[in-house]
Amino acid sequence: MIRPALIGDIGGTNARFALVTLGGFEPHDILSLPCADYSGLVEAVNDYLTRVGATGAQAPREACLAFACPIRGDRIKMTNNHWAFSRREAQQALGLTLFKVINDFTAQALGVPHVTESDLVEVQPGEALPHTARLVIGPGTGLGVAGLFPGRRAWIPLPTEGGHVTFAPTDEREQNLLRHFRNRYGRVSVERILCGQGLLDLYLAHCSLKGAPPRYANPAEVSEAAGADPVARDTLLRFLKILGDVCGDAALTMGARGGVYLCGGILPRLLEWLPRSRFREAFAAKGRMGDYTGAIPVQVVTAAWPGLLGAAEALHNPEVD
16 A cells, blocks of 8 residues: 655644555645644644544655745754754654755745646736746745746745845835834845734834834734724835735846745735735836836735645655755
8 A cells, every 4th residue: 555645734833644545746634733742843733643543554755845934954953843853863763755845935936836827816917938937936924935936847936035135215204114114123024014013113103103002912913903094004004015025036036937826824814905005006116117016927825735735746846956
Protein backbone atom coordinates (compact mmCIF):
# COMPACT_ATOMS: atom_id res chain seq x y z
CA MET A 1 0.00 0.00 0.00
CA ILE A 2 1.29 3.48 -0.91
CA ARG A 3 2.00 5.64 2.12
CA PRO A 4 0.69 9.22 2.13
CA ALA A 5 3.01 12.21 2.46
CA LEU A 6 2.86 14.68 5.34
CA ILE A 7 2.41 18.38 4.63
CA GLY A 8 2.13 21.25 7.07
CA ASP A 9 1.84 25.01 7.51
CA ILE A 10 3.15 26.08 10.91
CA GLY A 11 2.64 29.58 12.27
CA GLY A 12 3.33 31.26 15.58
CA THR A 13 0.10 30.01 17.16
CA ASN A 14 -1.15 26.96 15.25
CA ALA A 15 0.37 24.07 13.33
CA ARG A 16 -1.82 22.93 10.44
CA PHE A 17 -1.05 19.40 9.26
CA ALA A 18 -2.52 17.25 6.51
CA LEU A 19 -1.83 14.19 4.43
CA VAL A 20 -1.63 14.07 0.66
CA THR A 21 -1.48 11.22 -1.81
CA LEU A 22 1.95 11.04 -3.42
CA GLY A 23 1.83 13.03 -6.63
CA GLY A 24 -1.41 14.75 -5.61
CA PHE A 25 -2.21 18.20 -4.27
CA GLU A 26 -5.52 17.79 -2.45
CA PRO A 27 -4.92 17.74 1.34
CA HIS A 28 -7.00 15.49 3.55
CA ASP A 29 -7.19 14.74 7.29
CA ILE A 30 -6.49 18.41 7.99
CA LEU A 31 -6.01 19.27 11.66
CA SER A 32 -4.93 22.52 13.31
CA LEU A 33 -3.05 21.97 16.57
CA PRO A 34 -2.02 24.69 19.07
CA CYS A 35 1.77 25.01 19.09
CA ALA A 36 1.71 25.85 22.81
CA ASP A 37 0.43 22.32 23.55
CA TYR A 38 3.66 20.69 22.34
CA SER A 39 7.29 20.95 23.35
CA GLY A 40 8.38 20.86 19.73
CA LEU A 41 7.78 19.79 16.14
CA VAL A 42 8.40 16.06 16.53
CA GLU A 43 5.91 15.78 19.38
CA ALA A 44 3.26 17.68 17.43
CA VAL A 45 3.75 15.58 14.28
CA ASN A 46 3.61 12.31 16.22
CA ASP A 47 0.39 13.37 17.94
CA TYR A 48 -1.14 14.41 14.59
CA LEU A 49 -0.24 11.08 12.96
CA THR A 50 -1.71 9.18 15.91
CA ARG A 51 -4.94 11.19 15.72
CA VAL A 52 -5.44 10.47 12.01
CA GLY A 53 -4.30 6.86 12.18
CA ALA A 54 -1.20 7.33 10.01
CA THR A 55 1.20 5.23 12.05
CA GLY A 56 3.10 1.99 11.52
CA ALA A 57 2.76 0.81 7.93
CA GLN A 58 0.71 3.94 7.16
CA ALA A 59 3.25 6.41 8.55
CA PRO A 60 4.51 8.95 5.98
CA ARG A 61 8.08 8.63 4.75
CA GLU A 62 8.04 11.99 2.95
CA ALA A 63 7.15 15.41 4.31
CA CYS A 64 7.20 19.08 3.40
CA LEU A 65 6.52 21.58 6.18
CA ALA A 66 6.26 25.36 5.89
CA PHE A 67 7.27 27.59 8.80
CA ALA A 68 6.63 31.25 9.60
CA CYS A 69 10.30 32.04 10.15
CA PRO A 70 13.55 32.42 8.20
CA ILE A 71 14.77 29.14 6.67
CA ARG A 72 18.53 28.74 6.46
CA GLY A 73 20.81 25.88 7.38
CA ASP A 74 20.02 22.94 9.64
CA ARG A 75 18.71 24.82 12.69
CA ILE A 76 15.17 26.19 12.51
CA LYS A 77 13.91 28.54 15.23
CA MET A 78 10.35 29.80 15.15
CA THR A 79 9.95 33.58 15.39
CA ASN A 80 6.73 33.70 17.41
CA ASN A 81 6.71 30.49 19.45
CA HIS A 82 9.14 28.32 21.42
CA TRP A 83 9.74 25.64 18.79
CA ALA A 84 13.33 25.11 17.62
CA PHE A 85 14.75 22.02 15.96
CA SER A 86 17.46 20.50 13.80
CA ARG A 87 16.18 19.50 10.37
CA ARG A 88 18.48 16.48 10.33
CA GLU A 89 17.48 15.29 13.80
CA ALA A 90 13.75 15.81 13.14
CA GLN A 91 13.99 13.84 9.90
CA GLN A 92 15.68 10.99 11.73
CA ALA A 93 13.22 11.05 14.65
CA LEU A 94 10.23 10.94 12.30
CA GLY A 95 11.70 8.22 10.10
CA LEU A 96 11.51 10.29 6.92
CA THR A 97 13.41 9.53 3.73
CA LEU A 98 12.56 12.99 2.33
CA PHE A 99 12.07 16.09 4.49
CA LYS A 100 11.70 19.55 2.95
CA VAL A 101 11.43 22.70 5.07
CA ILE A 102 10.26 25.92 3.41
CA ASN A 103 9.13 29.41 4.42
CA ASP A 104 5.40 29.83 4.94
CA PHE A 105 5.00 32.54 2.32
CA THR A 106 6.97 30.50 -0.20
CA ALA A 107 4.29 27.88 0.42
CA GLN A 108 1.57 30.48 -0.12
CA ALA A 109 3.12 31.38 -3.48
CA LEU A 110 3.53 27.76 -4.59
CA GLY A 111 -0.09 27.10 -3.66
CA VAL A 112 -1.46 29.75 -6.02
CA PRO A 113 -1.33 27.62 -9.21
CA HIS A 114 -3.42 24.97 -7.45
CA VAL A 115 -6.19 27.29 -6.22
CA THR A 116 -9.50 26.81 -8.05
CA GLU A 117 -11.25 29.67 -9.83
CA SER A 118 -14.04 29.52 -7.25
CA ASP A 119 -11.49 30.51 -4.58
CA LEU A 120 -10.40 33.66 -6.43
CA VAL A 121 -12.21 37.02 -6.18
CA GLU A 122 -11.45 39.59 -8.87
CA VAL A 123 -10.28 43.04 -7.74
CA GLN A 124 -8.98 44.31 -11.08
CA PRO A 125 -9.64 42.63 -14.44
CA GLY A 126 -6.75 42.14 -16.81
CA GLU A 127 -4.89 39.70 -18.99
CA ALA A 128 -2.36 37.39 -17.34
CA LEU A 129 0.49 37.02 -19.83
CA PRO A 130 2.01 33.54 -20.19
CA HIS A 131 5.61 32.83 -19.15
CA THR A 132 5.74 35.86 -16.87
CA ALA A 133 6.16 36.31 -13.13
CA ARG A 134 3.28 36.39 -10.68
CA LEU A 135 3.24 38.45 -7.48
CA VAL A 136 1.88 36.87 -4.29
CA ILE A 137 1.44 39.37 -1.48
CA GLY A 138 -0.62 39.56 1.67
CA PRO A 139 -0.93 41.22 5.06
CA GLY A 140 -1.23 38.99 8.09
CA THR A 141 1.04 38.87 11.14
CA GLY A 142 3.49 40.64 8.83
CA LEU A 143 3.46 41.52 5.14
CA GLY A 144 4.46 38.56 3.00
CA VAL A 145 5.80 39.17 -0.49
CA ALA A 146 6.90 36.48 -2.92
CA GLY A 147 7.11 35.84 -6.62
CA LEU A 148 6.36 32.83 -8.75
CA PHE A 149 7.77 32.05 -12.17
CA PRO A 150 6.81 29.25 -14.59
CA GLY A 151 10.09 27.44 -15.17
CA ARG A 152 10.74 24.80 -17.80
CA ARG A 153 10.30 21.93 -15.35
CA ALA A 154 8.24 23.36 -12.50
CA TRP A 155 7.06 26.51 -10.73
CA ILE A 156 9.99 28.50 -9.39
CA PRO A 157 9.33 30.39 -6.12
CA LEU A 158 11.01 33.77 -5.70
CA PRO A 159 11.26 34.49 -1.95
CA THR A 160 11.66 38.14 -0.97
CA GLU A 161 11.67 40.44 2.05
CA GLY A 162 9.56 42.96 0.16
CA GLY A 163 7.45 43.73 3.23
CA HIS A 164 10.41 45.64 4.65
CA VAL A 165 10.78 48.23 1.90
CA THR A 166 10.41 51.85 3.00
CA PHE A 167 6.93 53.33 3.25
CA ALA A 168 6.52 56.09 0.63
CA PRO A 169 3.69 58.62 1.25
CA THR A 170 1.73 59.81 -1.78
CA ASP A 171 -0.34 62.62 -0.25
CA GLU A 172 -0.45 65.03 2.70
CA ARG A 173 -2.37 62.63 4.96
CA GLU A 174 0.30 60.01 4.50
CA GLN A 175 3.05 62.54 5.12
CA ASN A 176 1.45 63.20 8.50
CA LEU A 177 1.07 59.48 9.14
CA LEU A 178 4.73 58.94 8.27
CA ARG A 179 5.79 61.55 10.84
CA HIS A 180 3.63 59.82 13.45
CA PHE A 181 5.10 56.38 12.71
CA ARG A 182 8.65 57.72 12.43
CA ASN A 183 8.42 59.18 15.92
CA ARG A 184 7.56 55.70 17.18
CA TYR A 185 9.73 53.42 15.04
CA GLY A 186 12.42 55.51 13.36
CA ARG A 187 12.56 53.95 9.92
CA VAL A 188 9.07 53.03 8.71
CA SER A 189 8.67 49.94 6.53
CA VAL A 190 5.42 49.14 4.75
CA GLU A 191 5.01 46.15 7.08
CA ARG A 192 4.66 48.58 10.00
CA ILE A 193 1.32 49.56 8.45
CA LEU A 194 0.22 46.62 6.31
CA CYS A 195 -0.29 43.87 8.89
CA GLY A 196 -2.71 43.13 11.70
CA GLN A 197 -0.85 45.18 14.29
CA GLY A 198 -0.28 47.83 11.63
CA LEU A 199 -4.03 48.26 11.14
CA LEU A 200 -4.41 48.97 14.85
CA ASP A 201 -1.41 51.32 14.83
CA LEU A 202 -2.88 53.09 11.80
CA TYR A 203 -6.15 53.54 13.69
CA LEU A 204 -4.32 54.98 16.71
CA ALA A 205 -2.41 57.33 14.38
CA HIS A 206 -5.69 58.54 12.88
CA CYS A 207 -7.08 59.12 16.37
CA SER A 208 -4.00 61.15 17.25
CA LEU A 209 -4.17 63.25 14.08
CA LYS A 210 -7.91 63.86 14.47
CA GLY A 211 -7.78 64.49 18.21
CA ALA A 212 -10.23 61.63 18.84
CA PRO A 213 -9.93 59.27 21.83
CA PRO A 214 -9.22 55.65 20.78
CA ARG A 215 -12.20 53.34 21.22
CA TYR A 216 -10.83 50.02 19.94
CA ALA A 217 -8.04 47.81 21.24
CA ASN A 218 -7.37 45.30 18.46
CA PRO A 219 -7.46 45.10 14.63
CA ALA A 220 -10.68 43.04 14.50
CA GLU A 221 -12.55 45.70 16.48
CA VAL A 222 -11.32 48.41 14.10
CA SER A 223 -12.47 46.55 10.97
CA GLU A 224 -15.80 45.58 12.56
CA ALA A 225 -16.48 49.20 13.55
CA ALA A 226 -15.68 50.62 10.10
CA GLY A 227 -19.31 50.52 9.01
CA ALA A 228 -20.43 53.00 11.69
CA ASP A 229 -17.34 54.72 13.09
CA PRO A 230 -15.84 57.44 10.81
CA VAL A 231 -12.30 57.13 12.21
CA ALA A 232 -12.31 53.34 11.89
CA ARG A 233 -13.69 53.66 8.34
CA ASP A 234 -11.01 56.18 7.36
CA THR A 235 -8.40 53.83 8.82
CA LEU A 236 -9.60 50.80 6.89
CA LEU A 237 -9.91 52.68 3.61
CA ARG A 238 -6.43 54.18 4.06
CA PHE A 239 -5.02 50.71 4.85
CA LEU A 240 -6.40 49.38 1.57
CA LYS A 241 -5.26 52.41 -0.39
CA ILE A 242 -1.69 52.06 0.91
CA LEU A 243 -1.86 48.34 0.12
CA GLY A 244 -2.77 49.27 -3.46
CA ASP A 245 0.26 51.58 -3.67
CA VAL A 246 2.58 48.89 -2.36
CA CYS A 247 1.15 46.12 -4.56
CA GLY A 248 1.52 48.30 -7.65
CA ASP A 249 5.14 49.10 -6.79
CA ALA A 250 5.89 45.43 -6.12
CA ALA A 251 4.26 44.43 -9.41
CA LEU A 252 6.55 46.85 -11.25
CA THR A 253 9.62 45.57 -9.42
CA MET A 254 8.70 41.92 -10.01
CA GLY A 255 7.49 42.45 -13.58
CA ALA A 256 4.36 40.62 -12.47
CA ARG A 257 2.42 40.56 -15.73
CA GLY A 258 1.20 37.09 -14.86
CA GLY A 259 -1.08 38.55 -12.21
CA VAL A 260 -1.19 39.66 -8.59
CA TYR A 261 -2.61 37.35 -5.93
CA LEU A 262 -3.62 38.82 -2.57
CA CYS A 263 -3.21 36.24 0.19
CA GLY A 264 -3.30 36.06 3.96
CA GLY A 265 -5.94 36.02 6.63
CA ILE A 266 -6.95 39.70 6.57
CA LEU A 267 -8.14 40.47 3.04
CA PRO A 268 -10.77 37.71 2.66
CA ARG A 269 -12.57 39.42 5.56
CA LEU A 270 -12.44 42.79 3.78
CA LEU A 271 -13.87 41.80 0.39
CA GLU A 272 -16.81 44.21 0.67
CA TRP A 273 -14.43 47.09 1.39
CA LEU A 274 -12.00 46.58 -1.49
CA PRO A 275 -14.29 47.97 -4.23
CA ARG A 276 -15.23 50.88 -1.96
CA SER A 277 -11.59 51.76 -1.35
CA ARG A 278 -8.93 53.36 -3.54
CA PHE A 279 -6.96 50.13 -3.83
CA ARG A 280 -7.40 49.74 -7.56
CA GLU A 281 -6.78 53.44 -8.25
CA ALA A 282 -3.60 53.37 -6.17
CA PHE A 283 -2.42 50.11 -7.75
CA ALA A 284 -2.64 51.54 -11.26
CA ALA A 285 -1.53 55.12 -10.50
CA LYS A 286 2.11 54.74 -11.52
CA GLY A 287 2.55 57.75 -13.82
CA ARG A 288 4.11 56.75 -17.11
CA MET A 289 3.69 53.08 -16.16
CA GLY A 290 -0.05 53.36 -15.45
CA ASP A 291 -1.00 51.39 -18.56
CA TYR A 292 1.35 48.60 -17.44
CA THR A 293 -0.10 48.22 -13.94
CA GLY A 294 -3.64 48.93 -15.12
CA ALA A 295 -3.56 45.83 -17.34
CA ILE A 296 -2.43 43.38 -14.60
CA PRO A 297 -5.19 41.17 -13.18
CA VAL A 298 -5.50 41.33 -9.38
CA GLN A 299 -7.35 38.69 -7.37
CA VAL A 300 -7.91 37.82 -3.70
CA VAL A 301 -7.21 34.21 -2.77
CA THR A 302 -9.99 32.96 -0.50
CA ALA A 303 -8.94 29.29 -0.37
CA ALA A 304 -8.80 27.96 3.18
CA TRP A 305 -5.44 26.18 2.92
CA PRO A 306 -3.17 27.69 0.22
CA GLY A 307 -0.08 27.02 2.35
CA LEU A 308 -0.89 23.30 2.42
CA LEU A 309 -1.37 23.29 -1.35
CA GLY A 310 2.03 24.95 -1.67
CA ALA A 311 3.69 22.41 0.62
CA ALA A 312 2.24 19.64 -1.56
CA GLU A 313 3.62 21.38 -4.66
CA ALA A 314 7.05 21.82 -3.05
CA LEU A 315 7.32 18.17 -2.01
CA HIS A 316 8.55 16.96 -5.41
CA ASN A 317 9.26 20.30 -7.05
CA PRO A 318 12.91 20.13 -8.22
CA GLU A 319 13.23 23.90 -7.90
CA VAL A 320 12.61 23.76 -4.13
CA ASP A 321 15.41 22.42 -1.93
